[in-house]
Amino acid sequence: MEGIGGDSASVASPLPQWGHDAWRIYQYYLDKTTPHTAYRWIGTLVVAAIYCLRVYYVQGFYIVSYGLGIYLLNLLIGFLSPLVDPELEVTDGPLLPTKGSDEFKPFIRRLPEFKFW
Numbered sequence: 001m002e003g004i005g006g007d008s009a010s011v012a013s014p015l016p017q018w019g020h021d022a023w024r025i026y027q028y029y030l031d032k033t034t035p036h037t038a039y040r041w042i043g044t045l046v047v048a049a050i051y052c053l054r055v056y057y058v059q060g061f062y063i064v065s066y067g068l069g070i071y072l073l074n075l076l077i078g079f080l081s082p083l084v085d086p087e088l089e090v091t092d093g094p095l096l097p098t099k100g101s102d103e104f105k106p107f108i109r110r111l112p113e114f115k116f117w
Contacts (some may be wrong), residue, residue: 078111
């Protein structure tokens with residue numbers, strides 16, 4: 001009867017606790033990099049260049065690189081596409097605001113920059 005509802009039920013096992021701690025550390029550093037857009041992109045380009053050099057010198061990983069290229073192209077298309085396609089949206093009136101009281105809808109991306117990065 002000790003295993004049912006005892007103190008051992010409230011103690012978490014160390015593996016999920018370590019995973020949670022690692023996730024919190026990762027999220028902390030991810031949040032710290034959010035305002036540094038240029039450095040993030042430079043770092044991403046450096047990592048991509050290192051990967052390309054590795055593929056070139058090893059003369060392998062072509063299938064993996066092909067799949068990675070398709071995935072990155074899909075992300076790029078999502079990043080450059082608007083959230084709502086004006087050609088598919090049915091409207092009766094003009095697309096641009098004609099009065100000061102009309103709502104201005106800026107370009108909203110389908111995939112935000114931080115998720116694309």
